[in-house]
Amino acid sequence: MTDTRTVAVLGTGIMGAAMARNIARAGHPLRVWNRSREKAEPLAAEGARVAATPAEAVEGADVVVTMLYDGPAVLEVMRRAAPALRPGTAWAQSTTAGLQALPELAGLAEEHGQVFFDAPVLGTRQPAEEGTLTVLAAGPPDHRELVAPVFDAVGGRTVWAGEDGSQGDATRLKLVANSWVLAVTGAAGEALALARGLGVEPEAFLDVIAGGPLDMGYLRAKAGLILEDRLTPAAFAVETAAKDARLIVSAGERHGVRLDVAEASAERFRRAVEQGRGREDMAAAYWASFDDGAAPAADGGDGEGTS
Numbered sequence: 001m002t003d004t005r006t007v008a009v010l011g012t013g014i015m016g017a018a019m020a021r022n023i024a025r026a027g028h029p030l031r032v033w034n035r036s037r038e039k040a041e042p043l044a045a046e047g048a049r050v051a052a053t054p055a056e057a058v059e060g061a062d063v064v065v066t067m068l069y070d071g072p073a074v075l076e077v078m079r080r081a082a083p084a085l086r087p088g089t090a091w092a093q094s095t096t097a098g099l100q101a102l103p104e105l106a107g108l109a110e111e112h113g114q115v116f117f118d119a120p121v122l123g124t125r126q127p128a129e130e131g132t133l134t135v136l137a138a139g140p141p142d143h144r145e146l147v148a149p150v151f152d153a154v155g156g157r158t159v160w161a162g163e164d165g166s167q168g169d170a171t172r173l174k175l176v177a178n179s180w181v182l183a184v185t186g187a188a189g190e191a192l193a194l195a196r197g198l199g200v201e202p203e204a205f206l207d208v209i210a211g212g213p214l215d216m217g218y219l220r221a222k223a224g225l226i227l228e229d230r231l232t233p234a235a236f237a238v239e240t241a242a243k244d245a246r247l248i249v250s251a252g253e254r255h256g257v258r259l260d261v262a263e264a265s266a267e268r269f270r271r272a273v274e275q276g277r278g279r280e281d282m283a284a285a286y287w288a289s290f291d292d293g294a295a296p297a298a299d300g301g302d303g304e305g306t307s
Contacts, residue, residue, distance in 0.1 A: 003149045004028055008061040010054055010077055011095070012040045014234065015121070016067035018128035019094075019154040021046050023065075025131075026153035033057035054081035063090045063150050064114075070243055071101025078108055087113030090146045092137075094119050096178070096240075098247035099168050099254070106166030115143045118165035120174040121155065124235035131155065136177075138162035138170040172251075179248045181218075182241055182265045185282050188222045189268075193289030202227055222283040231280040238285060239278035242269035 005028050009020040012034040024030045024046040033051045034040040040050045051057035058064050058081045066074050074095050091114045093105055102118065109116035117139035127133050135155040139147070141163055151158045162169030195202050206223060209215045225231055245266035252259040271288040272278070 005062040005146070005149055006060060007031070007150055008033070008051075008057040008064045010034075010057060010064065010066045010081065011068040011073075012043060013067070013069075014125050014237070015094075015128050016065075017043065018125065019065065019067060019121075019133070020048060021129070022131040023150060023153045024048050026149070028150065028153065031057040031059075031061065054078070055084035057081070058089070059084040060086070061089055063092060063147055065092045065119075065150065066095055068095045069240070070095065071097035071105065075101070075104055075108065078105070082108070082112050085112045085114060088115065089113075090115045090117060090139075090143060092117045092119040092147055092150065093165070094121055094135075096120050096174060096244055096247065097171070098175070099171055099251050102166060102168045102171060110166075115140065115146065116165040117147055118162075118168055118170040119147070119151070120170055122174065122177055125233070126235060127156070128154070134159060136161055136170040136173050138167065139165045175244075175248050175251050178244050179259070179262050182245055182248070182269075182282075183261050184216075184218055185222055185241070186261075186265045186268055186285060188219050189226065189283060189286035190289060192223060192226055193286055197289075222281075225281055225283045226286045231277070231284045234279060234281040236282050237279055238269055238272045238282050241282040241285070242266060242273055242278075245269055 007023050007028045008031045009016055010033050012020055012032050020030060020032050020043050030048040031051050032040045032043050032048045033054050044050050054077050066078065068074050068077060074093065074097055091109050106116050117137055119135055119137045121133040121135050123133035131154055133155040135151045135158040137151065137158055138161045161173050191205060192202050195205050202223065245262055248262045249259055249266055268285050268288045272285040275287055277284040277287060
């Protein structure tokens with residue numbers, strides 16, 4: 001088998017478009033489809049064929065990659081694609097769809113003779129654009145050579161979590177990792193919001209932890225987005241973070257684990273969406289600390305804290 005695959009990418013939002021671009025640049029013939037066609041059109045400049053329907057996109061594909069909003073969206077789109085799927089095609093399901101969605105998705109794959117890979121990715125806009133995502137994958141060892149060149153095109157490494165995609169081992173790992181990402185994002189926003197309320201300069205907080213075990217690059221990256229008002233374009237949108245937080249809470253509940261921080265994060269992101277910040281970077285959940293979505297003048301300060 002050669003290292004070239006004919007690939008169909010269904011869903012060309014923030015992550016899907018970047019992944020598709022790197023797949024094309026790696027030399028794989030590429031077809032793309034998106035519900036809003038204008039989001040897929042720029043990929044034509046990379047040599048991709050923009051399809052009018054999911055079925056048109058997957059016809060003749062060796063590998064199908066789904067990067068859509070959630071499980072129901074994936075199921076609906078792949079049902080539309082099903083008449084054109086050929087037996088033996090590898091389906092790399094990269095949407096963060098949650099554990100409850102997987103049985104039906106894997107069942108659809110089995111019904112149509114597809115080789116199902118549970119393959120969510122870790123990373124946001126920048127690593128997606130750079131092709132340095134971490135691919136978390138589960139699927140049959142005998143068929144991994146089919147998807148390996150595609151995973152290599154989008155990721156810096158692939159972590160194999162299991163041998164049966166329908167069991168959701170990769171999704172489980174993704175939910176655990178995302179629980180940490182969302183917790184850190186929420187904590188960063190709350191610390192900056194508290195600084196604003198108490199009249200503490202955010203830079204003073206960042207200086208006090210600099211170089212110590214509590215300092216981290218992720219905190220500084222998200223703090224920079226908030227303090228410099230660079231919340232668009234989103235690296236990872238508030239509305240997507242809200243969806244992922246709900247999936248994490250649901251997974252915990254179904255497995256007897258109470259996740260107080262994740263539940264609070266879900267509520268925090270929900271409030272930010274209600275404030276009209278759903279398409280902004282998830283750091284915009286900072287504003288959920290303020291009831292009207294606007295930061296008050298800082299107590300005891302000069303009213304010129306974080307804006």
